[in-house]
Amino acid sequence: MTKKCLTALEPPISKLGFGCMRLPMLPDGKGIDTVAATKMLDYAYAHGVNYFDTARNYLGGESEPFVGSVLKKYPRDSFYLTTKMPAWLVQNLSEAKKLFEHQLELCQVDYFDVYLLHSLGNRDTFERIYLKEKVLEELQREKRAGRIRYLGFSFHGSLDFLRYLLDDFGWDLVQLQLNYMDWDIQNARVQYEMVRAKGLPCAVMEPIRGGALATLNDQAAAILRQAAPDRSLASWALRYVGSLPGILTVLSGMSTQEQVLDNLATMTDFQPITEAERAILQQALAAYLQASPIPCTTCAYCMPCPFGVDIPGNFALYNQGMGKRLLSDMEQADAAAAAQKCAEWAKLWEAMPEKAEAGKCRSCGKCVPKCPQHIAIPERLKELQAVLTKARKG
Numbered sequence: 001m002t003k004k005c006l007t008a009l010e011p012p013i014s015k016l017g018f019g020c021m022r023l024p025m026l027p028d029g030k031g032i033d034t035v036a037a038t039k040m041l042d043y044a045y046a047h048g049v050n051y052f053d054t055a056r057n058y059l060g061g062e063s064e065p066f067v068g069s070v071l072k073k074y075p076r077d078s079f080y081l082t083t084k085m086p087a088w089l090v091q092n093l094s095e096a097k098k099l100f101e102h103q104l105e106l107c108q109v110d111y112f113d114v115y116l117l118h119s120l121g122n123r124d125t126f127e128r129i130y131l132k133e134k135v136l137e138e139l140q141r142e143k144r145a146g147r148i149r150y151l152g153f154s155f156h157g158s159l160d161f162l163r164y165l166l167d168d169f170g171w172d173l174v175q176l177q178l179n180y181m182d183w184d185i186q187n188a189r190v191q192y193e194m195v196r197a198k199g200l201p202c203a204v205m206e207p208i209r210g211g212a213l214a215t216l217n218d219q220a221a222a223i224l225r226q227a228a229p230d231r232s233l234a235s236w237a238l239r240y241v242g243s244l245p246g247i248l249t250v251l252s253g254m255s256t257q258e259q260v261l262d263n264l265a266t267m268t269d270f271q272p273i274t275e276a277e278r279a280i281l282q283q284a285l286a287a288y289l290q291a292s293p294i295p296c297t298t299c300a301y302c303m304p305c306p307f308g309v310d311i312p313g314n315f316a317l318y319n320q321g322m323g324k325r326l327l328s329d330m331e332q333a334d335a336a337a338a339a340q341k342c343a344e345w346a347k348l349w350e351a352m353p354e355k356a357e358a359g360k361c362r363s364c365g366k367c368v369p370k371c372p373q374h375i376a377i378p379e380r381l382k383e384l385q386a387v388l389t390k391a392r393k394g
Contacts, residue, residue, distance in 0.1 A: 006114075006150055006173055006201050006248055013080055013249050015242060016267035017051035017203065018044050020067050021058045021299070022211075022253035032062050040260050041070045045079065047264050051249045053203075055084040055118060056103060057301075068107035081109060082203075084118035084154065085139065087129040088370075096135040100142065111146055114203075115139065116175055117153035119301070119372055123161050136169070154205060155191070156372035162191055166198050173248060175203040177297075177372075179213060180240045180281050181288070182206075186295075186373075192244065201248040204241045208252065210297030212319060213237040220288035227280045234259070235266040236273075236281060243272040293319040294380050295373050302367035302377060310356035311367060311377060317348045318384045342391040349388065358385040 006013065018041065024033040041052070052071065054063045064083060071079055083103055090096040104110065117136070120126055130136040142148045154175035155162060165171075174195045182188040195202050208214050214234035215221070224236055234252075242250050252263050273281075296315035305311055349357065363378040371377060 009080075011050060011078070014048055014050045014267075015247075015249060015270055016044075016049055016238075016263055017053055017249035017251040018049050019205065019251040019253035020052060020054040020063045022255040023059060023063065023066070024255050025059070032059060032066050034066065036257070037066065038070055040254060040257055041067070043257070044254075044260055044264070045071075045074065048268065049264070050078065051080045051082070051251075053082045053205075053251050054107070056086050056089060056099070064103060064106040068109065072108045076109065080113040081107060082114035082116065083107065083112055084116040085135065086118045087120075087125050087135075090129065090135070091133075093133045093135055093138060096129075096133070096138060100139075104147070112148055114150045114152065114173065115142075115148040116151075119156050120153045120161070120165065121155070121157040121372065123157075123164065126161075126165075152200075152203075156374075159187060159190060159194070162194055166194060166200075171200060173201045173203055175205050175251075177206040178202070178204045178241045178244070179207050179209050179237055180285060181209055181213060181295075185289075196246050200246075202244075202246055203248045204250045206297050207241045207250050208234050208237045209295075210253075210299065212293065212297070215320070216284065216288050217291050217293075219290075220284040223280065223284040223287060227277070232262050232266075234262060236277075236284075238263060238266050239271065239273045240278075240281060242267060242270060294384075295375060297373060299372060301370045301372060305361070306364060306366060307360050307362050308355050309358060309360050309381065310352065311381070313352060313356065314358045314381065314384055317352065318387070320348060342393075346388060346391040358382070358388065361385075 020041075023037040023040070025031065026033050052067055054067045056064060058064070059066075067081070071081065085096065085100070090099055104112075117126075117130060117139075139148060139151055143151050150172035152171045152173035152175060153165065155165075156177065166174075176188065176191050176195065177186075178188050178192060192202060214232070214237070216224070216233055221233055224231075224233055228236075238250055238252065241247065250267065252259070254260050254263060294315045296312055296319070298312040298316055300312050302311045358381040361378055361381040363382075365378060367377045368375075
């Protein structure tokens with residue numbers, strides 16, 4: 001019997017997928033808030049979400065066992081579970097085999113519906129681990145044995161590397177970072193078109209860019225709220241990618257029940273985005289990019305920092321205050337207004353321990369190769385600290 005394509009499965013894969021990378025944490029940050037997170041997953045499942053995406057490194061290694069513990073109470077054929085092989089955690093075939101077995105145990109399942117090579121971004125690493133160590137060959141054996149139903153990869157690399165992967169190997173799907181911000185400035189459109197040309201379904205990650213497109217800045221948010229006062233900013237981002245042909249599911253890394261409710265309202269009885277709405281989004285995007293945000297998705301792959309810097313936390317605060325825009329505000333004629341804006345922005349850092357601030361960076365560069373967004377992290381931290389120092393002086 002011919003194996004069904006992912007897009008033809010029964011039950012159909014839900015248009016909204018639950019990304020289990022940003023589940024709510026306990027107040028002290030030491031562990032998942034299992035009560036809140038269980039409520040979220042159960043509610044999503046009860047309202048039609050059947051695709052759950054986790055990984056070995058999510059939430060300090062707690063995501064896989066937690067998701068497995070929640071889903072085990074449901075019939076195994078009623079949901080689709082995805083996890084991933086992280087090349088940076090294995091050095092050879094033996095370690096990869098042990099990791100795969102451990103993942104099955106942690107998730108309390110006999111097979112994975114989808115298994116991805118995690119965050120491919122470097123051809124040398126791919127060839128060293130997956131080809132020379134024959135890890136890819138082993139995963140293909142697991143697929144034939146039925147412990148992996150569909151095999152693919154998530155991607156954060158160059159167009160040449162993507163072309164090589166698509167041309168020289170057989171895959172069932174590709175997971176791409178797609179959103180209206182990256183569509184042109186990070187070649188998301190070209191990547192999507194390359195995957196589509198191969199006839200492969202595409203799972204979408206970071207549709208809201210780590211939450212950045214759910215907040216934007218005042219100017220961009222005002223444009224979208226004027227166009228649709230009752231619609232969330234996040235809904236624009238979800239509808240943008242959800243309207244693309246060939247999308248298997250749109251993953252959202254939800255961290256509150258309110259986000260679950262809002263995303264379900266957007267993706268249930270889905271309404272594709274119109275051309276008029278696309279034009280409005282472009283206006284909002286232009287207003288957002290004018291303030292030069294740092295393109296961080298708060299994935300925390302760069303952590304921990306050897307010097308204790310909270311890299312994603314600093315970047316999130318910088319973007320919240322839109323540091324580049326603040327620099328120009330400092331030079332405006334109204335000195336009192338400028339001083340107030342500086343004080344408000346600097347106040348954002350009150351909850352950040354001094355030892356975790358950007359100024360503690362020593363430019364060791366260990367974080368740079370780990371960043372899926374290819375951010376020049378030490379340089380951006382220096383820029384951030386310079387703005388923060390100036391803002392504190394008023």
